[in-house]
Amino acid sequence: MSLSEKFWNASIDELKQGYVYEERDRNGFYVCLVCGKAFEKGVIYKENDTYYEAEKFTTLHIDHVHGSMFNWLLGLDKKLTGLTDLQKGLLRAFRQSLSDGEAAKALEIGSTSTVRNHRFTLREKAKQAKLFLAVMELVEEKPEVSSPFVSVPRSASMVDERFAITEEENAEILKAYFKEGVDGPISEFPKKQKRKAAILRQLIKRFEIGREYTEKEVNAILSEVYPDYVTLRRYLIDYGLLEREDDGSVYCVKI
CATH class of the missing domain: 1.10.10 (Arc Repressor Mutant, subunit A)
Structure with a gap:
């Protein structure tokens, strides 16, 4: 799957919500990060018998057409996410608020301690990713003297x-x-x-x-x-x- 530069330039919050806001020719648009479809601010959109303002309709578009951003992002190739199939399964279980025992049973991976270890590993991975992002932003900014x-x-x-x-x-x-x-x-x-x-x-x-x-x-x-x-x-x-x-x-x- 080829992802747009707009997708890669989006902030974490924008990736979570699945869209970005941008201005074009003095008009504002909410743009879907998955397919690039844009919805103009101020325009009222209709679905079935209900009318929605642009931003709300953008969120409905993402849910109805692409599924939740959580599932869509998790469905990306391992080359992009760095996550194994087992880790993806665990994250889905955690999002559903399954206990370690319930997750172990659902994924057929053995004891609750195994799930607990994976949970710890994923949290450590999140910390590392956060620090890496901070470092990369500093690389981009560069010290003023240089x-x-x-x-x-x-x-x-x-x-x-x-x-x-x-x-x-x-x-x-x-x-x-x-x-x-x-x-x-x-x-x-x-x-x-x-x-x-x-x-x-x-x-x-x-x-x-x-x-x-x-x-x-x-x-x-x-x-x-x-x-x-x-x-x-x-x-x-x-x-x-x-x-x-x-x-x-x-x-x-x-x-």
């Missing part, structure tokens, strides 16, 4: 050789992601750092040096580029291109 954009104007070359991009590479990246030209939207926000760097350096050009922006103004500019403008805003700050007051009241180009 940012390739710290204290350099947007026209300067990047300092960190890991992010060095030739003019030819930069042009190819922009052409690949700005399919309607550099003044238009991007087709997606890549994971690779070089590509992010090229896109962000282009985006900062949409802001005037010396001008102060409110968060709403920043969001308005970035929402024309990509639905997930919050991610773009965060990376512009993380990469030292955009800076803001601690209370988020003022944003400006970092020079």
